[in-house]
Amino acid sequence: MVQLRLAAWAEVQTPAGEGLLEPLVSLSLLCFYSLGIPLLGMQAEQHQEEEEEGEEEKEGSGGGCEPEGAFRKNPFQLTVEDVYDISYVLGRELHKISSEPRGEMAAKVAHLQFKVVSVLEMLEALVNESNLTVEALKMERDSLKREVEELRKQGSHSAAEEVSLGPNKMVVDLTDANRPRFTLQELREVLQERNHLKAQLMVVQEELQCYKSGLMSQKQHPIEPTHKEPAVGSASGSSTGSEEKTIVKRLFAFKRPR
């Protein structure tokens, strides 16, 4: 008898998720065996309790809890095993009461026991269902977490590309003929050169004006062959100026003799 009970107990201990049917059958078996216990003598019961203690020790060393522990658990953390523990403890208590030597009592306890069993079966079904739901939700959550992680990686990649541009950067369309492509330094140099040449041109124009208006005194500057120009050039302010002057004078030197 006791062996059978323990076998039933062990069966209940098999991993959850094999379906509701087997634990339910086990539970029913367990209850029926509990009911059957009063038929046995006190000796058998004592023997059973010894076995239980041994079992509890085994459970304890295995990291589990004693059957009574199920009563102290948070209702929302109940497992089907806890329901079986509860049924086992209830069965044992009922058995204790019904084994008292009062005839009518035993029948009432048996009646009560069936009701308790049916309540336990309901509890078993509910706990099983909720645990399965929790399991499914946990799996859903984990897959969503992985998905988010991957999306986050992709996002950080594209974000990194944008960040590398920076807040003060701009994108240039390389096919745009009017795209900016010269530096400020290059522009500065071009402008300097432009303005320098413009200044030189003005010098030349001014000189030309002088010659045209006949300001040049022939006495001061007798027209000489071009090979004597360097003397005039060295007297002028800048070498580029002297070059310009030389060219201008040359032009006029060629013109005058005609």
Added chain:
Amino acid sequence: MAKKTYDLLFKLLLIGDSGVGKTCVLFRFSDDAFNTTFISTIGIDFKIKTVELQGKKIKLQIWDTAGQERFHTITTSYYRGAMGIMLVYDITNAKSFENISKWLRNIDEHANEDVERMLLGNKCDMEDKRVVPKAKGEQIAREHGIRFFETSAKANINIEKAFLTLAEDILRKTPVKEPNSENVDISSGGGVTGWKSKCC
């Protein structure tokens, strides 16, 4: 030896917001002309005009800057050599008037300490579009101790007067060099680029 076509060379600078008419003011002064098409100045340009003041021939080298912010670093490098700076705003453009303080700060930061400053409220021919009262221009000029004119390059109002006044103010504090003006040292005053016109 060669005689110079001028006695002194003054280097002037035109600054102010884009589109206030700096180039037109200069074009009116140098060429006595006006063009309505707006061509944004690229970086920096210059024109030359020789005037006669107190019996002295004064060559004005007038630098015209781009008002656009993107040329800022180029234009500010030209402040240093300027002996006179004309700050131009547009009387029909409130923003250009608000920015005067910004341009004055630029002068403080980049120009010589003794630079002659002048404020011009341009486009004064457009009375119907005026948003800056003349009194406001006069007030801000007074606050900063600088001369002020309302001008119109289009209608040729006060343009020559403004340039001549600025030149006179510079001339007033230019140490007089004796007729040995053969070698007037221009570069010490305004850091003018080395070209010197000598003729005949």
